[in-house]
Amino acid sequence: MATATKSGIQGRLDGRLLLPGDTGYDDTRTVWNGMIDHRPRMIVRAASTNDVVTAVRAAREFDLEIGVRCGGHSGVGHAVPHDGLMIDLTPLAGVHVDPAGRRARIQGGALLGVLDRATQRYGLATTAGNVSHTGVGGLTLGGGMGWLARRYGLACDNVESYTMVTAEGDVVRVSRTERPDLFWGLRGGGGNFGIVTEFEFRLHPIGTRTLVAEYTFPLDKAVPALKAWRDLNAEAPREATFTAGIGQDDTATLGFVWIGDPERADGLVRRFETLGRPAAARVAEMSYVDLQRREDTVERHSLRRYSKGHYLRRFPDAAIEAFVHRGAPDGRHRPAVGLQAYGGAIADVPDEDSAFSHRATLFEFGTGTSWTAPADDEVRIAAARRSAAAMAPFADGVYVNALNDEGAEGVRRAYSPEKLAKLVALKNAYDPHNVFHLNHNIRPDQ
Incomplete structure (x- = not known):
């Protein structure tokens, strides 16, 4: 059964599907906090946005919890769903810098160090965290504090657009003019609404x-x-x-x-x-x-x-x-x-x-x-x-x-009652079945 499942999913992937016992499985499920020892039923090492779509649809087909890994810094191990499907974004780690336009397009699995090295070639940077093996995605979706924030705002304040895979497996672009309600929610609402596979950031001339x-x-x-x-x-x-x-x-x-x-x-x-x-x-x-x-x-x-x-x-x-x-x-x-x-x-x-x-x-x-x-x-x-x-x-x-x-108590402390109500409305619209719940969860109305 596992072999048939693996064959069927692997044939639709640009990346790899890992099952327990496969080479690389244990390394991929190991995250920052050494207390976390979860064992996913399968791991999709996503090499494209299409792979993320395939993984989301497969998880829903097999009724598996979804965890999303980038830097893996979640203290409680949200990235690694026990007996679920882990989507490992780390192969999606490209950064393209436009120094003239002061923009960077960053794939969802990139770490902060990759971003910093790519932008510093031109004396540019955008707000990022303080540890280079942190994931850009998790940091930014929660807000994104860093040494540049007092000058240029949080990481989320510097995002121009997102490419996101929804709970239905659709790919959407999000900006101030395209799905502005979701643009509001992605800037601080965490990973509650989908899986971001690309960020577009503004860059700033800071020197080196x-x-x-x-x-x-x-x-x-x-x-x-x-x-x-x-x-x-x-x-x-x-x-x-x-x-x-x-x-x-x-x-x-x-x-x-x-x-x-x-x-x-x-x-x-x-x-x-x-x-x-x-x-x-x-x-x-x-x-x-x-x-x-x-x-x-x-x-x-x-x-x-x-x-x-x-x-x-x-x-x-x-x-x-x-x-x-x-x-x-x-x-x-x-x-x-x-x-x-x-x-x-x-x-x-x-x-x-x-x-x-x-x-x-x-x-x-x-x-x-x-x-x-x-x-x-x-x-x-x-x-x-x-x-x-x-x-x-x-x-x-x-x-x-x-x-x-x-x-839930922590989530209530993170947002005002008015913002939390607005976030719940967004969850109702984009993830009413709470497919993406391995996060600091904003629960939809049930």
Whole structure:
């Protein structure tokens, strides 16, 4: 039966169909979070939009759940449906750059590093995330925060058009003038409405140089330094994105990332020297491509992982104390925490312009932990939950791409009631049977 099924589907594919036991099956089903060990009934390694159409129709024919893989960074393993059909987009990884028109056409399986390298040949870029092995598709459909966002908006704000396969297996083009309702929903609504096989992005002339400034403080000096850092952020130029983090080594690192001519950051560097007396300071110029991949090793595949996040519209002194203590004032099992500044061009976009919500966010908070031994799962997950709970009184929502296992409650936090109602209406129109439900799901009216 499996052989007959494989033969029938494979004959319609440009790519490959993998079944359990086939060469490449285990490598393809392995994703970023080492806790995920799901076994799809079949995997379609899509080499064309037609392959995605074939896979969607086959899944519906055999009544199989659909999971879609690009970078595979979903913390709960949405990309890998157990006993379902996994559509692996990674063979669809082409990027075509039009430097004169400042546009890039990017296939749905491309990773951020491929995009960055292709556009930086011309000194161009568009907003993308901070880890180069992240998938363009998942990042962009949820919004897409990155170092360029304060200057040029989120990744979703820079999309000109999408090519998408619907739940019925139809191929549609989506833009402001073609299916504008769906264009609104794809800009922040996640993978709820279809599988995007190509994005068209606007590009921006940023050059190739960046600067990273980092000042490390012992934990007992972190609170006053964070207060000064917070106040300085209110005056930050749009070229700068402020960051703060406390690692599992119990030191606090405050700083900023600057995109553009490093010499223009000199004044901000001097102002950072007034935050206090750091134990260490590092101010370094690097290429934009190197900046984009500097977290790749820390965020590597195969580690067991758990994380949670919040959006913060304010960061009062009490929140700073909670950030430093991370839900464990006794010092035990405190996970890493971090902050990244929003504002600038993100907030310039009218809230009603897209499904993406919480544009008035001041900082995005994240807490996470990684480990290798399954025996540590319970204590590690509990620590991250405590850390997130300590910041919850100051939260004003959540980034949909930062959701983990919160389910429907998390989706309600990601969108306003008005936007969620509009997203449900779109789901009713484009996926009334909830074919695409392995995501942070917007359920249709049943």
